[in-house]
Amino acid sequence: MAEALDAEKMDKLKARASYVGAAINVFQTLTKIGFGILGQSAALIADGIHSLSDLLSDLLVIIAVRLGSREADYEHPYGHRRFETIATVILGVGLIAIGGAIVWSVMERMANPEHLPVPNVLSLAIAAVSVLVNEWLYHYTKRIAKKTRSKLLLANAWHQRSDAISSLVVLFGIGAVMLGYPLADAVAAIVVALMVVKIGLNLVLDSIKELVDTSLPPALVADIRTAIHAIDGVEGIHLLRTRQMGEDALIDAHVVVDPRITVSEGHMIGDRVRDDLIGRFDDVMDVLVHVDPEDDESLLDRSRPPSRGEVQRLLNRYLVDFNLLIDDFRIHYLDGQIEVEVIFPFAVSTQPERLEAIKKQCQLMRVEVKKIDNVFVFFKV
Numbered sequence: 034m035a036e037a038l039d040a041e042k043m044d045k046l047k048a049r050a051s052y053v054g055a056a057i058n059v060f061q062t063l064t065k066i067g068f069g070i071l072g073q074s075a076a077l078i079a080d081g082i083h084s085l086s087d088l089l090s091d092l093l094v095i096i097a098v099r100l101g102s103r104e105a106d107y108e109h110p111y112g113h114r115r116f117e118t119i120a121t122v123i124l125g126v127g128l129i130a131i132g133g134a135i136v137w138s139v140m141e142r143m144a145n146p147e148h149l150p151v152p153n154v155l156s157l158a159i160a161a162v163s164v165l166v167n168e169w170l171y172h173y174t175k176r177i178a179k180k181t182r183s184k185l186l187l188a189n190a191w192h193q194r195s196d197a198i199s200s201l202v203v204l205f206g207i208g209a210v211m212l213g214y215p216l217a218d219a220v221a222a223i224v225v226a227l228m229v230v231k232i233g234l235n236l237v238l239d240s241i242k243e244l245v246d247t248s249l250p251p252a253l254v255a256d257i258r259t260a261i262h263a264i265d266g267v268e269g270i271h272l273l274r275t276r277q278m279g280e281d282a283l284i285d286a287h288v289v290v291d292p293r294i295t296v297s298e299g300h301m302i303g304d305r306v307r308d309d310l311i312g313r314f315d316d317v318m319d320v321l322v323h324v325d326p327e328d329d330e331s332l333l334d335r336s337r338p339p340s341r342g343e344v345q346r347l348l349n350r351y352l353v354d355f356n357l358l359i360d361d362f363r364i365h366y367l368d369g370q371i372e373v374e375v376i377f378p379f380a381v382s383t384q385p386e387r388l389e390a391i392k393k394q395c396q397l398m399r400v401e402v403k404k405i406d407n408v409f410v411f412f413k414v
Contacts (some may be wrong), residue, residue, distance in 0.1 A: 043181040050177040050186060051095045054193065057170055058088035061196075068159045080163065080203045084196055096120070112263075115244070115278060121188050122240040128192060128233030135226035143216060157211070160204040185247030188236045195229045225308060246276040257284065257310060257317075264309055266290055266302035271328050281318035284310060284337065292326030292367055299324040327367055338371050338404050347405075348375065351398040355391055360413050370406040382412045 067079030127204055171194040178186035202224075248254060254275055261270050269289035278281050288306055290299050303322035310320045337348070349356055358377055365372040375395065381387060388410075397407040 043183075045245045046177050047181050047183050047186050048099075050097060050174050051189070054170055054174060054189065055088055055092060055095070057166060058084050062088055062165065065159060065163065068155060070126050071155065080160070080196075084163075118184075118240050118243050118278075121184055122237055122244075124188050124192065125233040125236030125240065128195065128236065130233075131228050132226040132228075132230035132233060136223055139223050139226070154211075157204065157207045160173060160200050160207060162206060163200035164197055167193055167200060171197055173194055184239070191232050191236075191291070195232060198228065242307060243277045249275040249282055253282075253314075257314065260313055261286060261288060261306055264302070264306055266298075267306065269328050271325075272323075278318070282314070282316040284317060284320045285323070286320065287323045287325050289325050292365055326365070336369070337367065338366055339402075344371070344373060347398060347402060348373075351394045352391065353385070355394075369404070370404050372407045372409065373405060374409045374411055376411045376413050379412045 061084040062081050065084055066078055067081075069078035069081055171190050174186060174190035174193055177183075178190055230325070249257075254273065257275065258270060258273055261273075263266055267288045268291065270286060271289070272285070272287040274285040286306065288303065290302050303324045306322045307320040310317050341364060344362070348359065348362060352359065352375070355377075358381060360377060360378055361376045363374040363376070365374070375391075377391070391410060393411060399405050399408050
């Protein structure tokens with residue numbers, strides 16, 4: 034219940050950060066474009082369009098958070114966190130497109146410097162205010178992104194930081210133009226646009242890695258492996274697989290336990306592994322533990338050993354004269370073969386002739402059946 038409340042609280046924080054960003058970007062878009070037209074600043078108008086892209090990204094985050102926070106259902110048993118990943122890809126592509134468009138626009142303006150407008154002091158003031166507002170918004174969003182472990186929100190924070198940088202470029206560009214350097218803002222704008230493209234590329238590449246189930250970072254995987262080895266009852270680990278889904282990590286692991294413990298004890302060790310990893314690593318949402326009696330990763334013989342029903346039929350055939358005396362039997366699957374433990378009442382151990390006949394038949398079964406490595410006889414008191 035506590036986990037559900039924490040998740041609900043995080044989703045509310047992410048939504049609040051997105052609503053705050055959207056409200057500020059609505060104001061910035063209208064202000065920059067409006068005063069850009071009044072102040073004869075093409076750079077400020079372009080910066081207003083950049084703020085409009087921030088607004089669209091805020092709306093994208095709001096929609097993605099709503100979709101991603103939905104509970105797991107029949108069609109999506111692992112939840113809906115990948116919606117946030119897909120939205121991050123879209124946001125990254127948007128950044129790349131915006132950066133490319135800025136470069137294209139600036140290059141066209143540089144080819145015809147005589148057509149460059151001369152901005153006024155009002156445009157300079159609006160750009161200065163925009164730098165401060167966007168920088169505050171970047172730190173606010175980034176703080177909530179770290180608290181909620183949201184990559185999408187962190188991506189949006191960087192989008193807002195790119196808007197702050199572009200406004201800073203506009204600020205210096207307008208100032209340089211007013212001092213007699215008409216191409217200064219164009220050169221700086223290209224540098225910023227390339228930075229925006231790089232941020233977009235990083236977001237897209239990281240999200241694609243997540244969508245194709247790339248493993249967690251090697252250092253984190255090593256820590257997970259060490260943590261599993263330290264759990265009481267775990268004798269080994271193999272086939273450790275990890276992947277990311279939104280801000281959550283999923284783990285699959287095969288752990289080796291003593292082959293002669295009970296199924297329930299093996300299950301308990303598996304639960305301990307799962308609970309320990311979820312409690313120790315903040316990003317780990319779920320752990321699928323497969324309990325093995327041995328490390329079968331490098332086992333060469335992959336043929337199917339006899340099932341319990343087949344072993345039952347073998348016992349019926351080789352111990353036909355003693356079937357009614359058999360109390361129970363256990364099977365151990367090891368090294369591609371099996372060991373069979375046949376359990377008789379204690380009274381049989383006091384009957385030498387019958388006991389000798391049972392041993393002889395068990396030895397014959399071991400010799401004639403290839404997959405049986407050994408047959409043990411036990412007596413139940």
